[in-house]
Amino acid sequence: MKIAIASGKGGTGKTFVSTNLFWVASQKGIDCALADCDAEEPNVAEFIAGEEERVEEVYQQVPVIDPERCSFCGKCYEYCSYNAILYLPEKRMIQVLPDLCHDCGACSYACQAGAITEHPKLLGRVTRAVYGAAQHLVEGRAEVGGFIPLCRSSPIPSMRPATGSWCSSTHHPASHVPLLQPSTGQTMWCWSLSPRHSVCTT
Numbered sequence: 001m002k003i004a005i006a007s008g009k010g011g012t013g014k015t016f017v018s019t020n021l022f023w024v025a026s027q028k029g030i031d032c033a034l035a036d037c038d039a040e041e042p043n044v045a046e047f048i049a050g051e052e053e054r055v056e057e058v059y060q061q062v063p064v065i066d067p068e069r070c071s072f073c074g075k076c077y078e079y080c081s082y083n084a085i086l087y088l089p090e091k092r093m094i095q096v097l098p099d100l101c102h103d104c105g106a107c108s109y110a111c112q113a114g115a116i117t118e119h120p121k122l123l124g125r126v127t128r129a130v131y132g133a134a135q136h137l138v139e140g141r142a143e144v145g146g147f148i149p150l151c152r153s154s155p156i157p158s159m160r161p162a163t164g165s166w167c168s169s170t171h172h173p174a175s176h177v178p179l180l181q182p183s184t185g186q187t188m189w190c191w192s193l194s195p196r197h198s199v200c201t202t
């Protein structure tokens with residue numbers, strides 16, 4: 001079972017709900033894990049600390065266009081859904097705007113001229129810690145000031161422990177959720193709407 005604890009804003013009690021769920025599960029000896037996906041400001045570890053077991057860096061692949069090899073066909077510009085490519089064919093100017101790039105890989109796929117190479121940019125780190133006998137804590141932490149797009153490769157599959165239950169995660173829309181990509185495959189969502197009102201959906 002996978003439970004996502006989410007909200008539309010900060011301060012509604014996501015950490016309170018998820019840490020308590022996790023703590024109760026751990027007290028009952030349930031094999032589970034808690035992921036703190038609020039990568040801009042992870043704070044679960046302030047309430048439940050574990051012993052660090054593994055750290056993995058998360059990178060975005062940023063395309064770079066070589067103007068010498070570019071034929072200015074405009075294919076990459078057409079393929080980019082994020083307006084991340086500045087394309088001025090009449091001035092024979094083309095370049096990727098890294099802050100708008102979402103690491104989708106479409107431009108590299110589109111370019112037949114071999115003018116695009118991808119360069120890794122560090123986005124943050126995912127840490128896994130052991131808590132108790134059969135429980136794990138996973139935390140995403142973004143680099144300060146960085147923008148985190150939906151990366152092609154998330155470390156979460158490899159960081160997910162071999163546990164029976166992916167107990168809960170905590171995130172809100174403004175956070176750098178894609179660092180952990182927690183929204184996939186949840187079997188229950190718990191929306192923490194205000195300090196006093198929560199809704200669960202399955």
Ligand code: SF4
Pocket residue numbers: 063076079080081082083084085096100101102103104105106107108
């Ligand atoms: S990787 Fe995707 S978002 Fe980034 S520049 Fe290429 S097409 Fe645009």
Ligand code: SF4
Pocket residue numbers: 065069070071072073074075076077094110111112113114115116
């Ligand atoms: S697809 Fe390749 S050759 Fe065409 S404009 Fe983009 S970088 Fe240049």
